[in-house]
Amino acid sequence: MRRLRPKLRSVWVFHVDAGACNGCDIEVLDVLTPFYDVERFGIKLVPTPRQADALLVTGSVNRQAVIGLKRVYEAMPPKPRIVVAIGSCAIAGGIFYDSLSVYGGVDKVLPVHLYIPGCPPRPEAILFGLGQLLGIVNKKVRAEEYIVKEPIKDRGYRGLFTERIYKDVRYFLTKYVGYYDRDEILENVCEVLRESRSIEEVEHRLIAKASSVRDPRLREVYLVLSGFVVEQLRGRSRT
Amino acid sequence: MSYEIPHRWIVTFRYPLEPLPPPKELRGRPIIDPNLCIGCGACVRACPPNAITEEIDISKGIKVVKIFYGRCIFCGRCWEVCPEGAIRLSNEFELATPNKDDLIQYVVLPLHKCVNCGKPTEFTERQVVRVLTMIQELPIERREELRSKILLCRECKASFLSKPMELRGSEVYEKVKA
Numbered sequence: 001m002r003r004l005r006p007k008l009r010s011v012w013v014f015h016v017d018a019g020a021c022n023g024c025d026i027e028v029l030d031v032l033t034p035f036y037d038v039e040r041f042g043i044k045l046v047p048t049p050r051q052a053d054a055l056l057v058t059g060s061v062n063r064q065a066v067i068g069l070k071r072v073y074e075a076m077p078p079k080p081r082i083v084v085a086i087g088s089c090a091i092a093g094g095i096f097y098d099s100l101s102v103y104g105g106v107d108k109v110l111p112v113h114l115y116i117p118g119c120p121p122r123p124e125a126i127l128f129g130l131g132q133l134l135g136i137v138n139k140k141v142r143a144e145e146y147i148v149k150e151p152i153k154d155r156g157y158r159g160l161f162t163e164r165i166y167k168d169v170r171y172f173l174t175k176y177v178g179y180y181d182r183d184e185i186l187e188n189v190c191e192v193l194r195e196s197r198s199i200e201e202v203e204h205r206l207i208a209k210a211s212s213v214r215d216p217r218l219r220e221v222y223l224v225l226s227g228f229v230v231e232q233l234r235g236r237s238r239t
Numbered sequence: 240m241s242y243e244i245p246h247r248w249i250v251t252f253r254y255p256l257e258p259l260p261p262p263k264e265l266r267g268r269p270i271i272d273p274n275l276c277i278g279c280g281a282c283v284r285a286c287p288p289n290a291i292t293e294e295i296d297i298s299k300g301i302k303v304v305k306i307f308y309g310r311c312i313f314c315g316r317c318w319e320v321c322p323e324g325a326i327r328l329s330n331e332f333e334l335a336t337p338n339k340d341d342l343i344q345y346v347v348l349p350l351h352k353c354v355n356c357g358k359p360t361e362f363t364e365r366q367v368v369r370v371l372t373m374i375q376e377l378p379i380e381r382r383e384e385l386r387s388k389i390l391l392c393r394e395c396k397a398s399f400l401s402k403p404m405e406l407r408g409s410e411v412y413e414k415v416k417a
């Protein structure tokens with residue numbers, strides 16, 4: 001892999017939209033706003049590629065855009081000619097990766113020096129990437145490989161808490177809440193099921209939980225859920 | 240009333256020279272917890288840009304779940320569908336790298352071996368364990384029937400289940416029960 005030149009003093013950049021949905025372009029503009037102010041590092045957006053040291057490419061590189069992209073690249077001064085791929089589209093095609101009209105990635109047509117993933121990347125993520133060009137930060141990610149040897153971690157099944165009820169509650173919750181709240185509610189319900197001795201206790205504790213939650217939407221979810229859990233447990237104990 | 244001087248005249252964040260903690264809800268890099276993943280492939284089916292892929296290597300007896308952050312659009316579909324709660328979106332966003340290979344996470348899972356012939360099947364050991372815990376609540380005859388299907392590979396299952404009840408070798412039953 002090409003090494004980044006460790007110290008570039010002041011990088012002038014030119015921004016090319018190679019078929020982006022405009023999400024990434026707006027984030028590139030955000031980086032120039034007073035909150036993030038990339039010009040304090042000497043990075044400047046220039047209006048012509050002839051003055052540019054680096055090219056910020058966004059978008060999935062479609063067949064029409066590739067002609068312009070190559071011409072812009074050739075118009076840049078021969079050194080240092082840095083290419084930065086911003087966004088999932090520019091790295092590997094992103095959501096449009098299997099579309100007919102895209103190349104899927106800037107590195108299919110130009111040598112790329114820096115990849116900034118995200119859809120779109122946050123302004124901080126772009127700053128972090130540009131910081132690497134200047135040598136003020138180091139990269140944090142690396143490839144990770146886990147070879148699984150041990151058996152699966154037990155979720156602590158006992159008493160009323162079984163694998164089936166866990167799955168049922170999980171799919172039930174998917175209809176009512178997003179995954180962000182779901183995991184928290186699921187964890188609480190598991191705790192209640194694990195510690196309760198009888199079905200009445202489960203019902204009682206879930207309703208108590210509902211009244212202690214401040215968010216009215218989550219309170220509603222707890223109430224509906226307590227009915228569902230009790231019905232499931234009763235149905236199971238009858239058979 | 241006095242004219243108060245604003246708390247700070249400078250609004251620019253010092254990032255990246257100083258850390259700037261991201262919001263709690265930020266959808267950042269999805270991470271698979273290798274202690275929980277069973278290799279079911281639900282996330283592979285759900286991922287809109289196919290950032291997650293799975294590969295089965297029967298000869299080595301492994302299944303590889305591979306996630307490539309370069310293509311991920313941080314939508315959270317994988318988190319939504321994972322039946323084990325193994326994959327979650329962390330709030331790491333500092334993913335920029337000069338090397339594309341840094342953006343990959345692999346989880347290598349061992350495949351289940353058929354109890355009759357010992358060859359690797361297409362599903363993982365952990366999937367079998369999960370199914371066996373899930374069928375605990377069924378009536379005993381249904382559970383035994385499912386056990387004999389779960390623990391065998393495709394060929395053994397076909398030859399075993401196509402025979403009528405009386406002709407099924409008892410030794411296979413013994414192995415399945417063990």
Ligand code: SF4
Nearest residue numbers: 021023024087088089
């Ligand atoms: S990476 Fe996402 S935000 Fe950026 S251009 Fe592609 S689809 Fe739009």
Ligand code: SF4
Nearest residue numbers: 276277279280282321
């Ligand atoms: S859905 Fe979850 S358990 Fe299944 S392969 Fe993906 S991460 Fe692993």
Ligand code: SF4
Nearest residue numbers: 286311312314315317
């Ligand atoms: S967040 Fe979306 S794009 Fe990224 S791995 Fe999960 S499902 Fe795929």
